Amino acid sequence: MEKKRSKSRLYILWFVLPAFLLYTLFMIIPLFTSMYQSLYVYNDARELVFSGLENYIKLFTDEMLYARFINAMGNSFKFFLINMFIQNPIALLLATLLATNVKFGNGYRTVLYIPCVLSLVMVAFIWQMILNPTWGIAKDFLGIFGLAHVYSPWLGQKNSALIVMALISAWQNMGVPVLLYYSALINIPQELLNAAKVEGCNSFSLFWKIKIPMVMPMISTVSLLTYVYNFNAFDLIYAIKGPLAGPDFSTDTMMSFFFRTFYGHELQQPNAPMGATLAVVMLLVLLVGVAVYIVWNRWANRKLN
Amino acid sequence: MKKGKIVIVFMLVFIVMLTACSTAANDSSGEKKESEKIEIVIESWRTDDIAVWEDVVLPAYMDRHPEVTVKFNATSNSEYGTTLTTKLQGGTAGDIIMVEPYDYRISLFKEGYLANIGEITTIDADTEHYDEFALSAWQTDEGELFGLPLAAVSHGFIYNKTKFKELGLEIPKTTDEFFSLCQQIEDAGYVALAMGSADEWVANVYGYSIVAPTFTKGEEGRQGLIKKTAKFTDEGFVNAWKFLDGWKEYMPDGYEGIGYSDMTTMFSTEQALMMSAGSWDVAVMAGLVGDSFEVGGFQTPVDKTGDKNYVCLHPDNALALNASSDSKEAAIEFLQWTTTKEFAKVWNDALPGFFTLSKHEVELENPLASEMFSWASKAEGASPRLAYQYISRGDFNTDSEISRLTTLMFLGELTPEEVAKQLQEGYDASYSPKGF
Secondary structure, three states, rough: HHHHHHHHHHHHHHHHHHHHHHHHHHHHHHHHHHHHOEOOOOOOOOOOOEEOOOHHHHHHHHHHHHHHHHHHHHHHHHHHHHHHHHHHHHHHHHHHHOOOOOOOHHHHHHHHHHHHHOOOHHHHHHHHOOOOOEEEEEEEEHHOOOOOHHHOHHOOOOOOOOHHHHHHHHHHOOOHHHHHHHHHHHHHOOHHHHHHHHHHOOHHHHHHHHHHHHHHHHHHHHHHHHHHHOOOOOHHHHHHHHOOOOOOOOOHHHHEEEEEEEEEEEOOOOHHHHHHHHHHHHHHHHHHHHHHHHHHHHHHHHHOO | HHHHHHHHHHHHHOOOOOHHHHHHHHHHHHHHHHHHOEEEEEEEEOHHHHHHHHHHHHHHHHHHHOOOOEEEEOOOOHHHHHHHHHHHHHOOOOOEEEEHHHHHHHHHHHHHHHHHHOOOOOOOOOOOOOOOOHHHHHHHOOOOOOOOEEEEEEEOOOOOOOOHHHOOOOOOOOOOHHHHHHHHHHOOEEEEOOOOOHHHHHHHHHHHHHHHHHOOOHHHHHHHHHOOOOOOOOHHHHHHHHHHHHHHHHHOOOOOHHHHHHHHHHHHOOOEEEEEEOHHHHHHHHHOOOOOOEEEEEEOOOOOOOOEEEEEEEEEEEEEEOOOOOOHHHHHHHHHOOOHHHHHHHHHHOOOEEOEEOOOOOOOHHHHHHHHHHHHHHHHHOOOOOOOOOOOOOOHHHHHHHHHHHHHHHOOOOOOHHHHHHHHHHHHOOOOOOOO
């Protein structure tokens, strides 16, 4: 008996191994090498010299660098918050509607998921075309409702560019949380819902009092994934705005700031150690966020039990 | 939700890489046995010119040298720096590497990835074959040459010649004439200037670089900044921004959302009749416009009648030698070919708008290209883009700050004086001349 059990446990190791190897190779080792790299600086002859924490000190004391850093950090948070509070509620609502056996439910599900499988470069291109002031359809479309005056070239304006991009990103990735919520919602036992109805619940209170608490674990999972993914937002911004993340760095996130620093941009020379420094700081910020999540999750679970 | 995707993608990439590596290894060994051909690879960012290199320039060389195959490998310009650095570090970069002028790639040379061209005696990289102006663009502060000058571009305006004739419009000589011309075009129902601020670099390359030399007396202004005897807040520099600020009125509606590709499309579809442009646009426009209308060019108008005209003639690209190339000898022979008159002829015919930097005089067949080339000799003086040499070093990247602040001016957030002031403060704090 005992022997059999240990054998079956060995099996588990085999299942874990590929993922473990890949993660070690592509995530954990680079993590430590970038920490190591951040302790060096370039001298005038472009040689790497050990310098201790000089990069970190410079990042937090150099006026211009610090301003860019704070700006990028703020933009990353904005990008995440917009995704979090626009994408998630809408996704939950759509999933709830889908789970009520609506007609053509399968069709809607497919349509909602299509943007997720589109190439990001295509998404960026399509939206740039739609929002283009000269031949984009956004202006004409708003005109149908008599709202043409609402239109302005949002992607090129300082105070709207980031918001629009976050919304595009939310639109593109909407399908994933919809599917996750949908799967959680259809797993709610039908008896429970029936019983609640018998007790006099209308659909509104059914949603608030039964469904939401039942999918709460999924909501927290999706929130965590939104945090990790959107805090690293880069691809869409790069595809639309390039490495300078303009206008006036208003769409510059931590990731595009990192990219520009690490690889350089035009006359700005690549500075790998400073890039690594930023990556480490970014890692710490993400870790703090995840730690907050874990503590909150434990607390919520304890309360539930 | 994305993590799962990423892992799957990684695994796929890993598998593809493994298979690709093994087949690639087989292929190369098999090929070598078949023929003893030497292969040279040129790395470049000129994706627009792939066809020209492959169909015209390289065959011209390979016809003479049947033992060599030359390949042209282009990556789009926004990714070129990243790709190049990665390839050089990984040892997979090509033998010949196209490099941007001045401070762009000095770091690669210092890190030992690029060879010292000046030390290779079989290449005629000397003042007999090139102007000092051309050579200095690829020299380190110590005078080591790391790139063999290839081509330069000039800056000014292009206009719809056919429509100008139809409407009876004339080329402007001064900024006042320029603005009244813009008004005439707008009155005729067209957009005057195909220009927008969605791409930040446009504000610099298609804005400040086009107008600055005329307002700041070309080299005098540029050298002044390098020696720190001039300031961005000086009258000439500010006037250049004031001139640009006046463009806003004649740019298309919603220009905040218009990028470079929209600009060229607006011009080529005759929605806009003028565009600030560089000579590299000659080929771009030839492709977009075709025969549908005639494109002409004019120099940047001067501030007041009687002012002298200066033009921005910018050394744009050079060829460097990969220091760890496997076929150095063949690569050097190719580089030497680019110094010859034969090459100059082939190149200037094939790539109108990119003027060879070697001293050979070649007639330009394309009328627009030859018009743009003539500006440099007609003008009082020619100078490269303002902030490419020295002054963009350090943490305050003056060149990209010009893009950023000029864009803010187009967006109406800064006045010309404020742009000048902010730029002067940043440049002044981070740049100090080293005995120039």
